[in-house]
Amino acid sequence: MEKFDVKTKGAIGGLFVIAIALGFAGGKMRPAPPVEPGAKNDKPIVSETGTGIVVTKAADWEEKFPNEFASYMKNDENEEIHSYLELHPYLKTLYRGYGFAIQYGSARGHTYVVEDVQSTGRPHKMANCYTCKTSNLTAKALNDGDSAYAMAFDDLTKEITDNFGCFHCHENEPGVLYVTHRYLSDAVAGDLDSVPVQTLSCGQCHSEYHFNPETKATTLAYTGLKTMNPDDMLKFYNTGFAEPFADWTDEQTGVKKLKVQHPEFETFLGAGSPHASNMTCADCHMGTTTAADGTQYTNHYWISPLDNKELLENNCAKCHGTSLADTVEKIHEEINGRTDALGERLAALDAKLIKAVADKTLSEKDLAEVRENFRTAQWYWDFVFVENGDGAHNKTLATKCLDSAEEYIVKLEAVLGK
Numbered sequence: 001m002e003k004f005d006v007k008t009k010g011a012i013g014g015l016f017v018i019a020i021a022l023g024f025a026g027g028k029m030r031p032a033p034p035v036e037p038g039a040k041n042d043k044p045i046v047s048e049t050g051t052g053i054v055v056t057k058a059a060d061w062e063e064k065f066p067n068e069f070a071s072y073m074k075n076d077e078n079e080e081i082h083s084y085l086e087l088h089p090y091l092k093t094l095y096r097g098y099g100f101a102i103q104y105g106s107a108r109g110h111t112y113v114v115e116d117v118q119s120t121g122r123p124h125k126m127a128n129c130y131t132c133k134t135s136n137l138t139a140k141a142l143n144d145g146d147s148a149y150a151m152a153f154d155d156l157t158k159e160i161t162d163n164f165g166c167f168h169c170h171e172n173e174p175g176v177l178y179v180t181h182r183y184l185s186d187a188v189a190g191d192l193d194s195v196p197v198q199t200l201s202c203g204q205c206h207s208e209y210h211f212n213p214e215t216k217a218t219t220l221a222y223t224g225l226k227t228m229n230p231d232d233m234l235k236f237y238n239t240g241f242a243e244p245f246a247d248w249t250d251e252q253t254g255v256k257k258l259k260v261q262h263p264e265f266e267t268f269l270g271a272g273s274p275h276a277s278n279m280t281c282a283d284c285h286m287g288t289t290t291a292a293d294g295t296q297y298t299n300h301y302w303i304s305p306l307d308n309k310e311l312l313e314n315n316c317a318k319c320h321g322t323s324l325a326d327t328v329e330k331i332h333e334e335i336n337g338r339t340d341a342l343g344e345r346l347a348a349l350d351a352k353l354i355k356a357v358a359d360k361t362l363s364e365k366d367l368a369e370v371r372e373n374f375r376t377a378q379w380y381w382d383f384v385f386v387e388n389g390d391g392a393h394n395k396t397l398a399t400k401c402l403d404s405a406e407e408y409i410v411k412l413e414a415v416l417g418k
Contacts, residue, residue, distance in 0.1 A: 027190030031362065034110055040175055043193050044200055047171055047180045050143050055135045056172045058165035065174055067291045072166075072300040074172060075109030082106040082115075088340065090347035094378060095268045098259060110302055113288065114163040116186045127156035131181075131218040132205035134160045135167035139181050146217035169201045177201050183209070187220035187228075194225070195269070198280035204390070206281075208244065228266050230383050230401055236259075246375075254367075255374045260382040262272065267387050272396025287311040328392050335391030335398050341383050341403060345409050352416040362415075370415055377408035 029162070047053075062069040084104045095101040101121030113133040117124070128149040130137045136159050140148040140235055148156075171178040177197040177234045181204040192200070210326055212219045219232040221240075237245040237258055246256035254350070269276050275284075281410075284305040290296050305311050306325055316324050351372060356362050362370065380401045391398040 004240035010410075017252050038407055041177055041197060044185070044195070044197050045176065045178050046140050046182065046185045046192075047178050049182070052142070053139055053171070055139045055162050055165075055167050057135070057162040057167075060221075061166055062176055065297075066293060067297040068174070068300050071289070071297075073111065074301040076108035078303065079112065080106075081108055090343050090344065093347040094343065094382075095259070095351050096252070096350075097250050098257070100259065112163075115159060118157070124153040124346060126153055126211075126216055127151035128154055128211050128216050128218055129153055131209070132162075132168070134162060135165050136163040138168055141217075142180065142182070146212075146215040149211070150216040151220060165347065168204065175245040179204065181218075182204070183218050183220055183329075188223055191222045191225040196280045199265070199268065199276075201282035202285070203269075205261055206264035206385075207265035208261050208266055209245070213241065213245070225269065229270055230380060230397075230404075234379050235267075237379075253350060253357060253371065253374070255353075255371045255378075257375060258379050258382070260379065260386050263387050264393060265385060267389060267394045267397055270394050270397040272400070275395040276394075283315065284311070287315060302373045331391045331395050335384065335395065335402070338402050339381065340403050342409060343379050343385065344412075346374075346381060346405075349374070349409065349412045349416055353412075354415060366415065370412060373408045373411050377405050377412065380405035381407070 045384075058069065058072060082105065084106065085101070091104060092101050094106070099120070105116075105120075107317040114130075117129060117133045125291075126149065127137055127140075131137075131149070134156075137148060140156070140159075164190060166174060166178055168176055171180055176254070177200070179192075179200055183201065184204045184207065188195060188200070188237065207220060209218050209233070210221055211217065222228045223234045227233070227236070244256060245258070247259040249256050265283075267273070268281065285302050286299050287305075287310070288296050289299045289310065299308075299311075305316060306328060312324065320327065353374065356370070357367070374378055383401045384398045384405075389398075
């Protein structure tokens with residue numbers, strides 16, 4: 001598949017810029033946006049709906065913001081993909097019957113997201129699979145509401161002019177941070193003003209979501225920060241619907257399973273986070289850098305802070321000295337090692353559950369309890385496995401989740417055997 005290049009795809013973006021400069025968007029009058037470097041906002045601005053807003057692409061801002069655009073395009077350099085299914089073979093068992101058992105690769109540069117979602121080999125029925133992948137769906141959901149998410153995947157594909165670009169975080173006002181994904185503002189609700197705008201910007205996509213069974217809209221499993229934790233989110237999935245919500249049911253075991261999605265937002269802001277009270281996602285994953293001509297700008301090359309020497313030396317070292325890399329490595333080893341060990345145990349229990357179902361060795365009551373415990377154990381385990389910080393964002397919460405997963409694994413082993 002051809003690489004989706006924001007520099008060359010779609011020449012009509014320039015017309016969008018002209019329309020915005022004149023104060024129009026989709027035929028509707030809108031104020032001309034402030035686009036001068038340094039423009040910013042301290043409180044969240046939630047994008048309006050039904051305004052007929054159009055998408056300006058990342059390349060449309062290259063001339064006015066060359067440094068930011070160049071750093072954005074550096075995400076092309078992060079092009080390698082590792083197969084999690086090869087690195088962790090037990091995933092094929094735990095995700096059996098779901099798309100992630102077909103193909104599941106590590107994340108790479110944000111500039112590849114459209115190409116990657118189109119080439120996964122997993123089935124894509126609806127446009128909601130493009131959530132956070134293309135600005136076109138983001139704008140369409142603002143204009144048309146939840147019906148945008150229920151479009152056919154292939155129908156939206158034909159409309160894509162921009163992948164993950166400036167629009168997601170800035171709407172059409174570079175320097176100003178918007179919440180363009182209203183499912184996040186709906187979920188955070190009355191606590192919105194208490195979360196830094198930079199963290200909200202990242203949390204729009206780096207969060208645990210599901211597709212509403214009725215509308216197919218991308219939705220988060222909480223209302224307010226108090227219930228934004230793995231325990232209450234699981235309770236929501238268990239009791240917030242006529243029947244417990246499940247992403248899929250494993251046909252061999254009968255377990256109604258949940259597939260957690262990259263919950264960095266919930267983990268970073270969760271109880272025990274070492275940085276949520278005094279830092280934002282952007283502080284570690286973006287930072288300010290200096291161009292060759294001395295101009296300072298915000299870096300839009302999204303990588304681990306451990307790979308950003310300038311950030312480590314000028315920011316992280318103030319608190320961590322030179323020990324941060326060693327500290328993070330130890331956390332990664334501990335959390336990843338335990339996550340793998342628990343995943344292996346859970347996969348071994350899967351085979352025992354298949355046999356128990358086939359041999360009918362459990363009563364219906366006991367079988368129902370085993371299935372529920374399996375669902376719960378996998379939820380807590382997956383909350384850590386798919387969270388891209390590998391424990392570094394919030395070791396306390398990661399450990400708590402793994403403790404909970406092991407608690408239910410022990411219950412399963414007591415019935416099914418080790």
